[in-house]
Amino acid sequence: MTTADSNQIPTPIPERAAVGPAGRAGLRGAALARVPVRRLRPGPASVAVAALLCLLFGLLYVAMQIRTVFSDQLKQEYAGLVLEAAQRVDSAREQLAVWQRIADTPASHAASFVPAYDAARAELARGVASLAALINASPSPAPPLPSMSPTQATPEAIATVLGSVSAYWRAQRDAASADVRLRVAHVARALIALAALLFCMLITALGMYAKRNRQLAGQSQEFEHASLHDSLTGLSNRRKLLAALDSAAKNARSAVVEQRLAVLYIDLDGFKQVNDSFGHRTGDEFLAAVSARFRASVRKGDLVARIGGDEFAVLVRAFASDDELAEIAGRLMACVAETDQQMGMGGVRASVGIASYPDDVDDHRRLVAAADAAMYQVKRTGKNGFAFAAQTGREATL
Template identity: 55%
Template sequence: MAPKASEISTPIREQRHTGYKPVPPVRFRPGPATIAFVSFVCLLIGLLFLALQIRTIFSDQLKQEYSGLVLEGIERAESARTVVRVRQQQADNSNAESGRAEQSADYRQARINLAARLASLAALVNASPSAAPRIPQSALSPDANLDDTDTLLAVQSVYWRAQRNHDSTDARTRITRVASTLIVLSALVFGALITALGMYAKRTRQLAGESHKFEYAALHDAMTGLPNRRKLFATLAETAAAVSRNPARRKMAVFYIDLDGFKQINDSLGHRVGDEFLIAVSRRFRQTVRVVDVVARFGGDEFVVLIREFSTNAELDAIAQRLIDCVRQTDEQMGVGFVRASIGIASFPDPVRDYHQLVAVADETMYQVKRNGKNGYAFATRTT
């Protein structure tokens, strides 16, 4: 009986209800250590193959030298056989008894020399580890049949020349293999090195990126993205050093901003609305000053703005008014209706002569504004 459609679709519906998702296949991504290990194993195998091939090449060279010695022995025996042939013809052509006897003696000596050559050749041939045709003991006698000697020398010459040619060809083939293996191993080592360097560079970039993220997180406020106290004071010291080199022409200032009434947002509207307000006003602060200036969240609802260079207090007046407007506009946009800003301003080197005291003096000045009615700004008059 065929299953019903509802029965077939039940597992699918169960998967949808249970939220089951197929597990994606795990992809193997080799690291530098794995690549180095595989390359090392391949290198060892290649070196072992090279060692075997080189050993065989040396063996082939020894075989070629042995074949050359045998062929030299064959040539010497063939030379001795030629002398025997000449002496035999001379003895046959001699007419005088004395001449014939002398030629017979020369012929006999030539046969003895031929037998000695054949004995030397037999010592080489019969000692060969290869399956070479052996030279029988009967062929070493001075009285051996010369036709059999000619046949023996011809057979030995053909065999050992073929053996030498075979060994030479085999050696050339193995040398080619060695050269090819060296090229492959060089490419393998070079490729592994390039791959390892590439992966190392990638890891280095990743670590540098992570390090940059950690450094950024250590120097910036997590919620607003503004620089924190640590970043502020580092920039303050850097700017003060530049101002100190030319105090007659350069001045810097710090604005300490406190949001009046902000606590009521958290109490009445909740911390989520308070966080949204801080993020929005931070963005406005950042947009209302120059790129080179620094807007930092000092803590809670307090902000510090570092003006890295200005000429007159009129410029600071305009900046302070824009910062107050930023708070008012954010308050109106979010429909809060009671958040404003009190700002204290301190400048270096006049009237504050120690830049380490800039933030503290600006903070004191901000509290003076609060005591005088809030929602305004004032310049510090204290000199340190």
């Protein structure tokens, strides 16, 4: 047995020990402890439903309080009517007592006071009947009016009964008035709470609307970014390259001194063997690595795009001379060679075609096609070099 084998001796599995009821309970407790606990997080819909339910119950409470306030006001007004009727009866009683005192004087002529006395007694009888009818028709249970006929009861007895009746209904009026004030205060507090709830609901709705807009804006930006960039390398795609080329040409024409634009078209030589020999995953890693080098080698204002497969393009928005373009092409070719050396591919290089506007083509929309044609000229003449669209004989190798 070798040393490596001796280091890999399997550890013997211990025999399973007998587990009693307490041990099984402990194991179940440990298993339950490992179960992840889900925390309930209320969503916008549940919050909105809860707020609407609170608003509904609040409005129902306010409606019930207002209904009770109206009922208490009715009781208060009715108690006022009974008190007014009792006051009229008391006034009639006092008037009758006055006529009785006048009739009892020795100097009075009894015959002359009989009509007035009878009228006062009849008025008292009508007042008592009216008071009794009001008390009996009360909307809330009330003690009935004791019998107090003006012909049988003395004015003092009538005054005592009226005092107790007035005290009871005055207490009822005061209680109803206090209840009205209390319920009005409750309604006011409930309305303030409902207003605060509505304000919070409005703020929450606005916040949710703003959050949703931000999410949609973020998704829109993500979709726009995905539609304009290559998913593997993160570089711009053909669509963004053409849009940037149109914008750059428009700016170049509007400048005081017309600027020149250039497109460098890059195709990787020998990249197919990488996919065939090492697999597509290694090929993707190579493309991502060389794309990062491309992006780092160009100027900040220039645009690197992946056209498709192993083809790339660089938009140069301004340059001074063809030598500057040749230097950029040399850097791009060096990026491919360095990536190939680092990853050990063994033979991946680059062919670069260069076309400029308005020097080589008079229409910026043909720049990409002209640079592609110049790149194929390099392919036909040996690869691993660069060439200009209008001067295809001027080539260089790295």
